[in-house]
Amino acid sequence: xxxxxxxxxxxxxxxxxxxxxxxxxxxxxxxxxxxxxxxxxxxxxxxxxxxxxxxxxxxxxxxxxxxxxxxxxxxxxxxxxxxxxxxxxxxxxxxxxxxxxxxxxxxxxxxxxxxxxxxxxxxxxxxxxxxxxxxxxxxxxxxxxxxxxxxxxxxxxxxxxxxxxxxxxxxxxxxxxxxxxxxxxxxxxxxxxxxxxxxxxxxxxxxxxxxxxxxxxxxxxxxxxxxxxxxxxxxxxxxxxxxxxxxxxxxxxxxxxxxxxxxxxxxxxxxxxxxxxxxxxxxxxxxxxxxxxxxxxxxxxxxxxxxxxxxxxxxxxxxxxxxxxxxxxxxx
Amino acid sequence: xxxxxxxxxxxxxxxxxxxxxxxxxxxxxxxxxxxxxxxxxxxxxxxxxxxxxxxxxxxxxxxxxxxxxxxxxxxxxxxxxxxxxxxxxxxxxxxxxxxxxxxxxxxxxxxxxxxxxxxxxxxxxxxxxxxxxxxxxxxxxxxxxxxxxxxxxxxxxxxxxxxxxxxxxxxxxxxxxxxxxxxxxxxxxxxxxxxxxxxxxxxxxxxxxxxxxxxxxxxxxxxxxxxxxxxxxxxxxxxxxxxxxxxxxxxxxxxxxxxxxxxxxxxxxxxxxxxxxxxxxxxxxx
Numbered sequence: 001x002x003x004x005x006x007x008x009x010x011x012x013x014x015x016x017x018x019x020x021x022x023x024x025x026x027x028x029x030x031x032x033x034x035x036x037x038x039x040x041x042x043x044x045x046x047x048x049x050x051x052x053x054x055x056x057x058x059x060x061x062x063x064x065x066x067x068x069x070x071x072x073x074x075x076x077x078x079x080x081x082x083x084x085x086x087x088x089x090x091x092x093x094x095x096x097x098x099x100x101x102x103x104x105x106x107x108x109x110x111x112x113x114x115x116x117x118x119x120x121x122x123x124x125x126x127x128x129x130x131x132x133x134x135x136x137x138x139x140x141x142x143x144x145x146x147x148x149x150x151x152x153x154x155x156x157x158x159x160x161x162x163x164x165x166x167x168x169x170x171x172x173x174x175x176x177x178x179x180x181x182x183x184x185x186x187x188x189x190x191x192x193x194x195x196x197x198x199x200x201x202x203x204x205x206x207x208x209x210x211x212x213x214x215x216x217x218x219x220x221x222x223x224x225x226x227x228x229x230x231x232x233x234x235x236x237x238x239x240x241x242x243x244x245x246x247x248x249x250x251x252x253x254x255x256x257x258x259x260x261x262x263x264x265x266x267x268x269x270x271x272x273x274x275x276x277x278x279x280x281x282x283x284x285x286x287x288x289x290x291x292x293x294x295x296x297x298x299x300x301x302x303x304x305x306x307x308x309x310x311x312x313x314x315x316x317x318x319x320x321x322x323x324x325x326x327x328x329x330x331x332x
Numbered sequence: 333x334x335x336x337x338x339x340x341x342x343x344x345x346x347x348x349x350x351x352x353x354x355x356x357x358x359x360x361x362x363x364x365x366x367x368x369x370x371x372x373x374x375x376x377x378x379x380x381x382x383x384x385x386x387x388x389x390x391x392x393x394x395x396x397x398x399x400x401x402x403x404x405x406x407x408x409x410x411x412x413x414x415x416x417x418x419x420x421x422x423x424x425x426x427x428x429x430x431x432x433x434x435x436x437x438x439x440x441x442x443x444x445x446x447x448x449x450x451x452x453x454x455x456x457x458x459x460x461x462x463x464x465x466x467x468x469x470x471x472x473x474x475x476x477x478x479x480x481x482x483x484x485x486x487x488x489x490x491x492x493x494x495x496x497x498x499x500x501x502x503x504x505x506x507x508x509x510x511x512x513x514x515x516x517x518x519x520x521x522x523x524x525x526x527x528x529x530x531x532x533x534x535x536x537x538x539x540x541x542x543x544x545x546x547x548x549x550x551x552x553x554x555x556x557x558x559x560x561x562x563x564x565x566x567x568x569x570x571x572x573x574x575x576x577x578x579x580x581x582x583x584x585x586x587x588x589x590x591x592x593x594x595x596x597x598x599x600x601x602x603x604x605x606x607x608x609x610x611x612x613x614x615x616x617x618x
Contacts, residue, residue: 056425107608114369114424115611118563122604125556129596136593244552247371247432254429286440293433297426298416 011262019168023161028276031232034164036272037171038232039064041225043252043264044178045218050250051259052182053214054194058117059104059124060249063219065131065241066100067093067226072144072236073137086150086157090170090227097223098216100127105215109208112197124246132238143237146230157231167228174221178261181217190214255296257303266304336468341585347474349581350481354536355554356561356580357488357573358529364505364568365518365525367424368417372431373533374555375438380405380534381546382446384453394456402535409530413523439551448548453541477539484532485574492570501525505568533558557584560603565615572615 022033042064049055070093074080081089104123111119131138138144149157157163181187192200193207200207230236239245248271256267271289278285300306359373383404384397391397412434420426454460459476462469492498503511504521512518537546544550557580565576580599587595606614 056428058428104604107604110608111611114363114367114428115607117369117424117428118559119604119607119611121556121559122563122600122607125560125600126597126604129600130594133596134593242552243556251429251432254425284440284444286436286443290433290437290440293436294416294430297430297433298419301426 027160030160030164032276034167035232036269037167038228040265040268041174042222043249043268044261045221046249047253047264048218053190055116057120059120059246061241061245062124062127063097063222064226066096067223068230068236070096071227071230072146082148082150084152093227094220094224098220101216101219105212109211128241131241143235145235149231251293257305260305263303263305341589345582345585347477349578350478351540352561352581353481353577354532355558356577358532359558360562360573361525362529366522369428370431372435374551375435376405376530376533377537377554378551380537381541384538385451398538401538402531405534406527406531410527413526450545450547452545455542563603569615
């Protein structure tokens with residue numbers, strides 16, 4: 001398992017680099033990285049379903065939405081979550097995400113393949129419909145402005161750097177938790193379900209329950225990312241729960257490489273980076289994004305994280321050919 | 333809330349349903365034949381409207397705009413299916429993602445070519461008037477929409493049920509592998525159905541553009557509604573799409589009029605429930 005230790009070291013080194021470099025850059029970069037970190041928790045949560053359980057969800061933004069709306073409503077209407085009780089709101093957001101997933105999962109987990117895509121799309125649209133239309137609660141189309149960030153002890157999260165550290169810490173904790181989850185026996189059984197559900201059933205696993213629990217866990221992390229997102233973006237609106245947002249999350253996971261957790265983070269950073277930088281440089285930035293998506297799906301089904309493996313295979317193939325040639329020339 | 337209210341709302345719902353039938357029937361057939369969840373279907377609707385606008389601006393003919401837009405988008409769909417979707421073989425997730433990648437590309441292209449403004453497609457003056465029916469004035473254009481949808485539905489039904497090609501399509505929906513086995517060229521059927529779906533969606537865009545308007549974001553607004561139609565009715569079934577369209581049209585209209593705050597919820601919650609209980613939809617072919 002030496003290559004595995006290497007991989008962990010590389011991730012830790014990358015995280016350390018982000019932690020050291022980013023706070024010393026301008027506020028533009030800090031904000032960009034903060035947004036990407038908050039959103040990538042959602043993408044990783046989706047990866048638990050997509051990459052480890054084999055369930056492609058088209059409605060993952062709903063969980064981000066629940067966490068974000070809860071945070072925004074509590075903060076603006078009841079002044080909850082602007083002091084020490086921010087940690088309580090973080091818990092509430094996570095639990096709400098889990099609760100919503102527990103309800104939706106009852107309907108969705110029965111389906112598989114394309115039907116799972118469709119049903120999660122429908123459930124996501126339910127949440128969007130409420131966010132868009134339930135004016136008295138959600139502010140409708142305009143959404144809710146979250147003007148204040150929490151302030152507790154000597155810490156004021158209005159400061160971009162301080163807020164970055166918070167999001168970074170939560171991100172690392174989420175990554176660690178999800179990593180532990182997918183490496184656990186439970187995570188292994190999920191992978192077994194992804195590969196061959198019938199076989200797992202025959203082996204005596206309750207695959208429905210496994211998938212249901214994975215769905216709830218993914219929802220919980222979605223809610224968590226929503227809490228961070230509300231304070232990062234400063235506004236929560238139906239855009240956060242609409243279909244294109246769910247689709248974005250799915251594409252980011254696939255772009256980086258599903259079933260790797262870290263791949264989703266890389267995908268998120270690439271897409272956020274392209275969006276923020278390219279959109280200031282050229283008006284046709286969305287073409288680049290579209291072409292990146294299409295090219296990934298056509299030519300890199302395993303995503304960016306799959307590139308080393310593909311190179312290795314190619315290497316192995318050409319090595320094999322060389323050996324074969326040598327053998328052939330030796331015998332002739 | 334008197335009788336007139338109910339009649340007018342029902343009429344509006346039915347005419348909206350007629351529009352939804354155009355979008356939904358194509359999507360349903362595409363799913364039935366190819367098992368593809370086509371997320372660029374909303375884009376076809378929007379692009380159809382935009383192409384029609386260009387035709388109207390250059391020639392001034394609304395009548396010409398309808399076939400030109402529909403055929404242009406059908407060719408676009410055809411190219412997409414042949415060049416890109418075909419080579420993915422059977423892999424639902426990648427196909428879905430590919431169609432959404434294209435949806436993003438189309439979105440940007442529309443923004444570049446037709447700006448971000450909100451346009452209306454104005455039908456000829458003849459259709460813009462209202463006709464009195466038993467004391468209520470009904471907009472003629474909505475009557476026209478119902479007539480068009482009914483005519484197209486009838487033609488599709490006749491082709492599907494009475495012709496050899498229709499039988500081949502139905503065979504492919506029921507069991508593509510078996511259909512290939514008995515010598516049906518399912519690849520060609522897929523191509524034709526995909527183009528037909530794009531054609532119908534674009535047609536919907538031109539006709540719907542008169543009262544929905546054509547604007548950026550219309551694509552992803554239309555897409556989930558089209559899916560609601562397909563799912564409630566049942567995927568791959570034409571009659572199902574018609575009933576689904578009618579139900580969604582009515583639910584949408586009455587929902588918005590009676591309980592606006594949860595109107596979209598009342599649309600999508602039944603969709604999710606139906607999917608959970610009977611994934612093939614109310615009238616889907618098993």
